[in-house]
Amino acid sequence: MPERAVQRILVVSPNAEVRQTLREIFEQDGRDVLTAAASAGVEEMISRAEVDLVLCDQQLPDESAYALLEALRAHHPGVRTALLAAPGMSAAASPAFERGATDYLAQPVVAAEAITMLRRADHTPRAHPSASLTSGENESPSFRGMYGTTESMRSVFRMISRVGRTGVTVLVTGESGTGKELVARALHDESTRRNKPFVALNCSALPSELVESELFGHMRGAFTGAVKDRGGLFEAAHGGTLFLDEIGDLGPLAQAKVLRAVESGEVMRVGGTKSTHVDVRVIAATNRPLDEMVMDGRFREDLLYRLKVISLALPPLRERTSDIPLLAGHFLHLFAERHHLPLRALGDDARETLMQYDWPGNVRELRNVLEGALVMCDGAEISACDLPAGLSASSAPRVSLSTAFLEANADLPFVEARERALREFDRAFLSAALARNGGNIARTARALGLHRQSLQKLLARRDLRNGENAHETVVPPVPLRTGHTTAREHPKVR
Numbered sequence: 001m002p003e004r005a006v007q008r009i010l011v012v013s014p015n016a017e018v019r020q021t022l023r024e025i026f027e028q029d030g031r032d033v034l035t036a037a038a039s040a041g042v043e044e045m046i047s048r049a050e051v052d053l054v055l056c057d058q059q060l061p062d063e064s065a066y067a068l069l070e071a072l073r074a075h076h077p078g079v080r081t082a083l084l085a086a087p088g089m090s091a092a093a094s095p096a097f098e099r100g101a102t103d104y105l106a107q108p109v110v111a112a113e114a115i116t117m118l119r120r121a122d123h124t125p126r127a128h129p130s131a132s133l134t135s136g137e138n139e140s141p142s143f144r145g146m147y148g149t150t151e152s153m154r155s156v157f158r159m160i161s162r163v164g165r166t167g168v169t170v171l172v173t174g175e176s177g178t179g180k181e182l183v184a185r186a187l188h189d190e191s192t193r194r195n196k197p198f199v200a201l202n203c204s205a206l207p208s209e210l211v212e213s214e215l216f217g218h219m220r221g222a223f224t225g226a227v228k229d230r231g232g233l234f235e236a237a238h239g240g241t242l243f244l245d246e247i248g249d250l251g252p253l254a255q256a257k258v259l260r261a262v263e264s265g266e267v268m269r270v271g272g273t274k275s276t277h278v279d280v281r282v283i284a285a286t287n288r289p290l291d292e293m294v295m296d297g298r299f300r301e302d303l304l305y306r307l308k309v310i311s312l313a314l315p316p317l318r319e320r321t322s323d324i325p326l327l328a329g330h331f332l333h334l335f336a337e338r339h340h341l342p343l344r345a346l347g348d349d350a351r352e353t354l355m356q357y358d359w360p361g362n363v364r365e366l367r368n369v370l371e372g373a374l375v376m377c378d379g380a381e382i383s384a385c386d387l388p389a390g391l392s393a394s395s396a397p398r399v400s401l402s403t404a405f406l407e408a409n410a411d412l413p414f415v416e417a418r419e420r421a422l423r424e425f426d427r428a429f430l431s432a433a434l435a436r437n438g439g440n441i442a443r444t445a446r447a448l449g450l451h452r453q454s455l456q457k458l459l460a461r462r463d464l465r466n467g468e469n470a471h472e473t474v475v476p477p478v479p480l481r482t483g484h485t486t487a488r489e490h491p492k493v494r
């Protein structure tokens with residue numbers, strides 16, 4: 001059954017001027033408007049008159065806006081709610097979303113923005129308590145193609161189901177390959193826009209002059225090569241979602257135009273004179289620190305606040321390594337099917353290697369590694385030797401110098417400090433190797449890939465020759481090859 005569009009709005013604000021402004025804007029749009037100056041009595045008003053949307057001012061005293069949203073969600077789930085954010089506080093709207101609000105309007109109120117919000121509310125399904133996932137629900141290991149069971153991923157899934165159905169702008173942050181585009185698609189699929197276009201643009205993939213024409217379209221003759229009128233991606237995404245990946249790479253002009261489009265739904269083609277209205281939900285993603293870019297003047301603060309009504313941060317894979325076996329199983333199935341290969345399980349040594357690695361390229365890198373391993377594997381299961389060599393090398397424990405060592409040698413010239421560090425390393429490493437080989441120099445030399453004489457020289461230089469680990473044992477030499485042996489091959493061991 002289609003949702004009833006918003007007919008009656010209740011504006012709850014302590015500010016008489018704000019109530020009056022909103023009444024005029026909404027009435028001009030043909031809606032009924034009720035107003036209240038405080039949260040007390042709101043529930044009673046709702047019981048008496050059918051209200052479709054409550055717009056609740058964040059500036060109600062004693063944080064009662066959030067209490068009111070909470071109460072409305074619990075007692076009147078059929079009423080949509082939205083937050084009227086305090087001036088300059090639009091980014092703080094998130095707590096309202098956790099309490100069932102499906103949108104927000106910034107102050108000072110701008111008529112075009114208020115109407116745009118109303119249009120979104122017309123298409124937003126009414127909240128229902130069961131629609132919001134709470135902790136503990138959705139125990140499935142995957143959600144809309146994303147795999148993860150760690151708490152950080154579960155909370156991402158919960159956030160997507162909570163805000164997906166609303167029309168709000170979302171900023172997805174995370175390192176490259178953490179799944180930002182997947183999240184954007186999931187938000188789209190969760191929303192009522194799911195049958196409308198999902199359009200994506202990687203803002204870093206095009207030079208800034210082209211990004212603008214790509215996003216907003218152009219008129220014939222607007223620039224060299226503009227041989228005919230062409231609509232942009234905002235127009236193409238009408239009714240649906242526009243995903244702007246790497247938004248930090250947008251130039252200043254494009255940033256200004258995107259801000260206008262997000263705020264008022266108005267877009268103008270490059271070289272055009274007339275604006276077109278579009279109904280587009282924007283989801284942006286970045287792996288750059290937009291807050292810092294705002295401070296350096298490289299990114300507009302007002303655009304950042306518009307975008308991060310809801311911020312969704314994706315954890316890097318190295319912070320959720322317990323998800324690696326699950327992800328690996330998913331990718332092995334996927335590629336076995338895609339390449340018509342037998343499905344192979346992950347051997348213990350391979351699993352261990354994958355769990356130890358740092359994954360700078362995150363899930364994308366894991367996916368590529370497993371695709372390669374499955375193709376190369378000819379054993380019964382994938383083992384560590386089917387994985388790229390770099391994985392095991394970089395998963396080897398790192399040698400670190402103690403703080404005490406660094407402090408004690410802080411004032412030494414570099415060359416001398418390094419020599420001391422090397423001496424410490426040699427002593428620790430060689431002592432351990434000798435101990436593992438029962439103090440046997442010939443065996444230790446073989447294990448370390450050193451000539452026996454070289455090892456002896458090293459031990460002498462590092463004062464280990466007569467040390468507790470450096471006793472020499474005479475053992476029969478192991479022939480390097482069978483057949484005739486020479487004195488060189490069987491050096492005499494003292």
Ligand SMILES: Nc1ncnc2c1ncn2[C@@H]1O[C@H](COP(=O)(O)OP(=O)(O)OP(=O)(O)O)[C@@H](O)[C@H]1O
Pocket residue numbers: 145146147148174175176177178179180181182183245287327363364367
């Ligand atoms: N949780 C996950 N479960 C399954 N596959 C995932 C998950 N996260 C990411 N992937 C896969 O990893 C690859 C990279 O994901 P995606 O393109 O969404 O990352 P991104 O953060 O947008 O990367 P970039 O910043 O480089 O654009 C895709 O193939 C995606 O399907």
